[in-house]
Each structure stands twice: as C-alpha cells, then as structure tokens.
Amino acid sequence: MISPIKNRGTTCLSEMTREICELAPIENACTRVDGILEQSLNEIYLFDAQTLHFEYVNSRARLNLGYSMDTLRMMTPLDIKPEFDEASFRTLVNPLLHGAMKILIFEAMHLRADGTLYPVEVHLQLFAQSGRMVFLAVILDITIRRRAESALRESEERFRTIVNTIPQLAWIAEPDGSRVWYNQRWYDYTGTTPEEMEGWGWQKVHDIEMLPKVVERWTHATAAGKAFDMEFPLRGADGRFRIFLTRAEPLRNAEGRITQWFGTNTDVNEQRLGEKARREVEKRFEVVMGNMSEGLVIFDLAGQPLHWNAAALRMHDIGNSEVMLLNPHTFAQIYQLSTVEGVALPFDQWPLTRILRGEHLNDLELRIGRVDRDWERVFSYSGALSHYGDGKELAFLVVKDITERKNAEDALRDAKVNLEHKVDERTAQLLAKGKEMESFCYSVSHDLRAPLRGIDGYSRLLLEEYHDRFDEEGQNFLKNVRTATKYMTDLIEDLLAYSRLERQGISRTAVELSSFISNLLDQYHTRAQNVRLTVEVSDFQVSVDPEGLAIALRNLIDNALKFSGYAPEPAIEIRARAASNHCILSVRDNGIGFDMRFYEKIFEVFQRLHRAEEYPGTGIGLAMVQKAMERIGGRVWAESQPGAGATFYLQLPLLNASQAIPHERVNNAIG
C-alpha cells in the first residue's frame, strides 16, 4: 500500500544532512557526519539517481536486511521493495527529479535476505553530489505502528460486532452532537439508511412534539459534557412509535477531552405500557376503594394493615396517621367487639383473626365500641384470604356500618312486639266484646221474650175471657197490641237468627242442589198454592254450608212470595246454571220489583223499601242472605225495575269445577 504520509517530524534530519554536506570541503566534519549516519537508528540509504545502485547503506539497515555492504552495492531499492518494478518506482520518484517535490514520503514493504517482510516509511530526497544526482532515503521501521493500527482496527471491528449484537439501538456521535455511526439494529428498527441518518438526520425518527425537548436536552448534555439520559418515542419502520430509554456517555481521551459520545436506545415500550396499565389499574382500584361506601381493610398474613380505605377510616372514627400504627393487638387495645346481643367477643373470634385462620366471613354482624370513649356501632363483616396481583396472599376485610339498619330493625321489632301485644290486647278485648255480645243475645232471647209472652198471653186471655166487657174499639186496641207483639217477636227472632249466623262456625259440605231445593220447597206447599212455580235446576254439586244456603234461599223465596202476592198471576222461577267454577242460582218473581237507585240499601239491616202494612217484614231478610253468602264464599246480587219483578242471584262454589262443564254442555245442547 502506498499512501503519502504527511509531516511526521523526520525532515529535520535530512535538512541537517544536506547542510552538512554543503560544507563538504571540511573533511573532519564529513567524517563526523558519516559516523552519525552510520550509528543512526533509522535505516539510511544512498543510491544513484540514474542506476539506482546503492552507494551507501548504514549499519542499522544492513543488520535489518541481512545483507553485507558489498552485496548491497550490487543491489537497487527495487531488490528490497518487491511491490515495485523499475517503471513504477521511477514514476514514483519522478517529481523529485523534476524539482516538483523536495521530499517524497511513502510507505512500502522491505524484503529481508531471509525472505521476511517489514513495513517501512520512506523519506526520500534528491541531492547533487560531485556532479551526480543521488537519492537519500531515510527509512523508519513502522512494524510497531502497523501492529498498533491493526490492533485498533480489530478492536473497532470487535466493538462494532458487539454493538451490532446487543438488543439496543446504538450510535456514536461527534462531540458537537452530530452522529457518525449507528449499529445495524438502529437501521433495522427505524428502516432508515446511513445517508438519511448522517449528522443530525436522527431527528427524522423522533416524535415531532417531543423533538424540541430532546434536542434541547441533547444540546445541553453535549455542551456540558454530562451523561444524557432520557425516555422518548422513536418511530419504527412500520411508522409506529415505541418508547425508548436513551443513554449516552462521553468518551474522553487521555487529556480528558471528549472525543466521541456513545449512545444506546433501549426499548422500554412494553415495560412502560405495562407500568401504565398497572398504574391505571391501581388508580382505578384506588378510586373504587376510596369511593366505596363499604370499609375495606387489607392486611398481610401477619395481620399488619396494608391499606385502610376512606370509608373504613371514617367508620372506625380513626385518623389516617393513627391507623398505620395499628396491628390487631393495638387495635384490640382501642376497640372492643361483642355480639349484636352485647356478649363480649374473645380475641380469637374477632373477624380478622378468623380470616387469618382461613375462614370465610359472610355478613358477620358484630357490635364494636371504643374503649377510651363513648362510641358504639354495629358492623357487618365479610372477608377472606385472597391472592392479590402478584400471587401474594392477603387478608381482605369488608366492613359495612349497619347501625342505622340495626336500630331500625330493633325499632321495628319493638314496634312489632308492641303491635302484637296491642293486637293481643285488642283481640282479647274483641273476644270479650264478642262474649258480651253473645251473652247480650242470650239475654235478648230469654229476657225480651218473657215479657212478650206475658203481653201476648194476657192480651189473649183478655180477649177470650173478658170479650164481653170490651166494646169494638176496645177489642181493636187489644188486637193492635197483639199485632205489635207479633211484630216484635218476629223482629227478635230474626235478629237472633242473624246474630247466630254471624257467630256460628262454617261447616262446608257437598250439597246436591236440585234435591236440596225441592226439599226446601216442600215447606212452601200451602203458601205457594196460587203461585206458578218453575224450577229448572240440574244436579249440581255445590260446596256450601247447608244451613246458610237454606237461610238465604228461604229468605229469597219468602220475599218472592211476598212481593208477587198482589200480582194478577204470581210466578216464581228458580233456575241454576254453571259458570267456570261456580254455579249461579237465580230466584225471579213478577212482583212489584224495586228501584235500582236503592240497590245499595236493600242488603242493609232494618232497611225497608215498602210500607209495612202492604209488605210486612223486619228488614233483616236480605241482610241475612248477604251474610249467609259471605260465609259460603259466594255472593248475592239483584236486578229489578219497579213493577217488572225482581231477580236475585246467588253465586255458589261448585264442589268440583270439572263437573260444571259437562252440565253446561248438556244445558246448551238441550237449549
């Protein structure tokens, strides 16, 4: 390899030699110079500019080459510089011959006698000597330098290989901050070319918003010569940014001057996103914990509290600073727990103790009080051991303050007890009233009837035995007394029947409707002689209280007879038809009927719509019907128009709903 090498500081020797030789007449001086040349540690050659034959070779050169002076006189530089032929060598030295250059410096390889080679740096000058031109060659053996250079190259190679294998992006920058080298990963990741990246081209892969800050920091770091450390996104070949942690260190020379910066970009994208995600989860968790109305306390397995949320602190009436000092034992010095009923709870039964033993708590209701002051609440505890995040097992305790609810429950229970007590009292009072009522009715039945019997009996005796002594008016007076007595007797009997109906227990039995009605009608033979009676009742089975049904029917038939009594052709129709699960029995007459305006009144006790002399009655009959139907579980209603008769309907529960349908079909088929 031949490359011109600039000033290496060796010219001073050549200069000196020329000056000395110009003083040639002084022999002594020449001899002295010869001695210096001979002993120089540089190899020094003199050879003829025309023939190129060596004329002088100093000892250092001779030793190095392994030739004697005699042999060398026969040789030219071409013999020891195998890379040159004569033409190339003459071309090389030509500028010196033409005075274009004063000195020619080049590197070459010298061939020793033993065939080995060594690198040299040649300083070649042309001199005129005794009318002839000679070349003076001062040679430096540069083996050591070459070795060092090669080592440096190798070291640099190694460095680049290493830097290309590391997972980071890496680069080298000049002291001014411009970049001169990137590793392969940089190019792979960014998808850029060395040309694009030259100098300050690295800015192209930065986030435009972050860039000013990056440039500012980088400029500051390079100016101050301090390590650079920053995270920012870099655009990848796919156009997407990833976050990199970028670090750069200055490389200094022996004098401490910065020669280069070495930087790396480490991809921390996943890490940062992961951290971000975790931070978000934690943040969310914190928000939830902070805002939940239940208290949440997290403990480690030693029972040391790790976190109390705001609600838990609030509920325990305790400050944030105090709370971290608490462990289960100090907690037990401040608080005491007891059952809702107030029985003190031993420490090994406390919620946290139980959870730490591995128990699951679910709404354990306890009373909690402070030892040092008057403070008591009722809490509901839930919790268990649970794995958290990184698999660590922690104790979670959820606390709800249910004091208000508990108080409300207590109040409610008290109220209920009170109410029950009151109801019992009232029931007892009502029962007593009922008893009173019963005994009242008993008295009525007994005591009212006795004087009536007296009035009736003696008025009868008067009429019979003292008939002669009364004139007609007197006899009428007595008859009126007897009529009134009769009315009052009826009234009492009906009232007693009504009250008995109210007091009696209900006994439901299966009643075969058609035979029941025909039995009942047997009693009306004489009274209904002049009435056209129509009965159309299939053999329905109804579930009723027979006595109640008899009372209801008897009253309806009595009424029908009574109110159709003045009709030209009294007619009564009794019919039954089945509906879904009941049977509807109707009693229709063609009597005077009633105005539907008074409908509500007709079922009330003592309500009468007609004058007593026309239609006698106590006004209790329909009230009895309604009462009887209520007890049967049916109902009664009526339809009427004044002068157009009246129809009363009784709805009776069928014994078995399924029986009703075939009957209805039969009826329809017949109809």
Added chain:
Amino acid sequence: MTLPILLVEDNPMDVDLTQRAFIRHNLANPLQVARDGQEALDFIENWEAGETMPVVILLDLKLPKISGLEVLRSIRAHSGSKTIPVVILTSSDEDHDIHEAYALGANSYIVKPVEFDKFIDVARQIELYWTVLNIPSPSRCE
C-alpha cells in the same frame, strides 16, 4: 192420688201462664213451683227425706242463684231423683244450651213459645207424653 208437677221458673208471669195453660187442658196434677235454683235444690233434699217426688220436672235454664243446668246436674246426681223426667222449658234456643241440657240428662227440650196459643200446645204435649202416656208414676208402680 195425682202426683205433682214441679215447675222451676223465676218469672211469676210465666208461672201463672203455665198454670193457666194446664188448667185449659184440665191437667189435674198439682203444680209445685221453685222460684230459683236454690229452691229447686231444697226440693231435692226433701225428696231424699221421703217427700213425694213429682211426675215430671219442668225446668227453666236461666234462674237466679243457681242455674237450671246446675239444678239438672244435681237432680241426676241424687239416687232418688235421677229417674224423674226433666223437661227443659226455656226461652233459649241456643245450640250450646240444648246440647248441654241433653248431655246432663234432660229428657226433652222445649223452647217457650211467645204466643199463648202455642204455650197451650206445649202444655198438652207435656201432659200427653210425660204424665199420661209414658211414665208410670212411682205410686202406680207400687
């Protein structure tokens, strides 16, 4: 000798009417009257002491001092009187009175009718059934 009928009745009007009803039917038996429960028990004691027992006892239930049912219980508890027919003659037609009276050994239960005509019918029934047809008086047995 016609044996007496004992009427246990506190209402003098009822006593009088009963008596008159019997007269109308020409019932010859003399009517003895106890005006409350205590007086009725006195009769029982006298029977135990050997006095003539009645052919039938007509017993009201609602009586001063001792109730008619207590009197009935006492009549049936004494060996002498326990075979005497007892007809309950009362204003009460309450089921529990009727049931209890029969349970304690009443022979018949008649609700006093308010109308005098019916009262006379009752008297006839008593006469027919208890004093003439059914029970041979102890004296007749002798």
